[in-house]
Amino acid sequence: MSELTVARAPFLEMTPQQRQAHFTEWGYVLLPGVVTPEHIARIIAEEGGENRYDWIERWPGPAQEALITHPGLLEAIRLCYGADIRFFKSVYAEWREIDPENKARGRQRLHRDYDPDAPGHGDFRNSCAAWVNVGHYLIDLEVDEGPLWVVPGSHRLPWTAERAECEQWAGDARMVLARAGDAVMFHNRTMHAGGVMQSGLPRPSVFLSYRAGWAAPMGEVPEWPAEVVARASRELRPLLVGLNDGVRVDPYGVVPR
Ligand SMILES: O=C(O)CCC(=O)C(=O)O
Secondary structure, three states, rough: OOOOOOOOHHHHHOOHHHHHHHHHHHEEEOOOOOHHHOOOOHOOOOOOOOOOOOOOOOOOOHHHOOHHHHOOHHHHHHHOOOOOOOEEEEEEEEEOOOOHHHHHHOOOOEEEOOOOOOOOOOOOOOOOEEEEEEEEEEOOOOOOOOEEEEEHHHHHHOOOOHHHHHHHHHHEEEEEEOOOEEEEEOOOOOOEEEEEEEEEEOOOOOOOEEEEEOEEOOOOOOOHHHHHHHHOOOOHHHHHHOOOOEEEEOOOOOOOO
C-alpha cells in the first residue's frame, strides 16, 4: 500500500462515535459497506450508462432514491450535523469523459465544492455554512483507478486565501480507496478531488449532499419537484422540504456575487 493511501481497515472497527470524532478531526470519514452488492446491481441496472446527471434535472429510480434514507448513513450524518437535516443535492456520475489535464495529473484539481469568487454563478446549493457530501462508490477504487483524494484536516483552513488555489496543499493529499458499496463523508470545506480511471473504464458513483437544517443557502435554490415530495415516505419527506429554510450564515466573509 502506498504511503499516500489512507488505510481502510481502521474504519471497519469504528463505533458511530469514533466515526463522528474522525470526521470532526480530519474532515472526512469512510463508512464501509453501506450499499450491498445487490443494491449496487439495482442502481447500475437503473442508471448505468449515463455519464453524469444532477437530480435537479431528473429524479432517479427507486434504487438510488433509497440511498437517501439509508439508516447507517442518516445515523452518521445526524451525529455530525444534528437531528434536523435537509437533503439538497445529488449527482450520479460515471466519469466517462476524462479531461486530458486531469488524466495527466491522475485526478481533478483539488477543490472545495463551493467557490464564492466564481464569476457569475447562480447555483447556491453548495453555499450553506454546514453541509456534507457523501460519495457512494459503486466499484472498488484503486491507486490508478479512480481513488478519492482528500487533504485530511483541510476543513480547518480558512476560506480566504486558500480558496483560490487548493493545489498548494497537494503534498498533504491522500488517497481513499473505497471498496464497492462504501460511502465517504467529506465536510464542505475539505479539499478533495476525484481520481482518474487510467483504464478508461466507467467509475459509477453517487454524491448525496445534506446540510444542517439551520444552515440556509446564501441565495435562493430550487425546491425538489412537488410530485417527488408528494409521494415521499414519512421518513424521506422532512429531508426534502424547505430547502431555503434556515439562517443565512456567511462563512466566506464576502457576499457571493
Ligand atoms: O468523484 C469523486 O470522487 C469526487 C468528485 C468531485 O469532487 C467533484 O466532481 O467535484
